[in-house]
Amino acid sequence: MAVRGNFSSKIGFIAAAAGSAVGLGNIWGFPYETGAGGGAIFVLVYLFFCFALCFPVMLTELAIGRKSGRNAVGAFNALGHKKWNFIGKLGVLSGVLILSFYNVIAGWAFGYTFEMATGNFAIAEQFGDFTTDVFAVGSYGLLFMLCTAFIVSKGISGGIERAAKILMPSLIVMMVSLIIYALFLPNAMTGIEFFLLPDFSKLNLSVVFNAMGQAFFSLSLGMGTFITYGSYISKSDNLVSSAALITLADVGIAIIAGLMIFPLIGFVSGGTLSGVGRGPELIFVTLPYIFGEIGGTTGSIVGMSFFSLLCFAALTSTVSLLEVPVAYVVDEFKISRTKAAWLMSGIVYLIGIPSLLGNGYSSFFTEFITYINATTSTDFLTFIVNIANDSFLPLGGCLMVFFAAHVWKKSNLDAEIAIGFEGYEESFIKKYLGFVVPFLLPATLAVIFMMIVLVTFFGL
């Protein structure tokens, strides 16, 4: 077998893994889900899921990856359980589907970078026209996909690690500066209250499901990203502290994004917070408006910097999404990394075209499907989100944890986690995993998966 790449340092691995986790999910998805989910109560449920349920899933993926030293599918073969590699295949499929629409949204962010550069703040009121201009938006998406393919083709330490180490810190600096600016605006505090003071009367099942889906998506779980990345890390790394750092970084950036956006919404709405639940268009409407308020060259520079960093955050995520299918074909079919990266990205781009057309340009893809018992139709992009994110990720997570506990066996999982972690045997984390991994976690994920399917597709 050809020599596989590796991360050159622990910090490089953490940067790349946190780079995978931190992306549109945090800065675009988290604020709009929070806005639609009633504010702080959504945040609370989300935090609970991240630490109590998602963190053990991440550890399990990392342990499977490092032990096997293989891609998401090959890992199951290498552990001697070829029959179970359908879990990895489901993961590869999820990765392809997620990347196909993710790239469309990244293309929007890319396009906004140019709009801000030319000072076109009026784009705030023209988001709908922007997404229907499919030739422009499709070209931005294509450029984005080419960047992703280029980095993945360069391999682990030369491409993925190097990009992440520079981009992640810049993003944090930019967002914290915007928070400071936002906090001094009139009515900023109404937004902060909405974000931080939970209203328990708003708690319901859909808040719980959405928070769960958001946690899985934001942490890049359930499709073998961390099996794949885990296969490139060294035996001396402590998996528990790595997983903890990645989770904290991801949650931290989501909170930072919230602290940035909600005061701005408080300001824009004059304290009424109207429009806070507007969904996916939230940041594409609120932020350019704010940059327009700042105005002139400064507004242009701030807007351009923000959207370019959003693109970079998205890029470290698209890289990880593409890496999963690429590592699979490189390991299992002995295709060169370069060829695999260009081939896969081409396929994914084509699969994403209906998602591109379904935002108002083509009525067929915009009103693509009407689920059983639904009163309105669902567009193609949302349809893929419902299948891949909402359903496949919790299902994949459930199967991986079940596999680790009962097929590979909990003792092997423990043995792998113990490598690089002195004192694991007596640790709290070992007891906690012993408590959740064998039954509670897979059962909870299975129930959530089934409920999501019933509610989303069958309207129950």
Ligand code: TRP
């Ligand atoms: N977590 C990323 C985000 O928040 C998206 C992402 C990258 C992802 N790799 C993934 C989501 C794997 C699910 C699975 O934007």
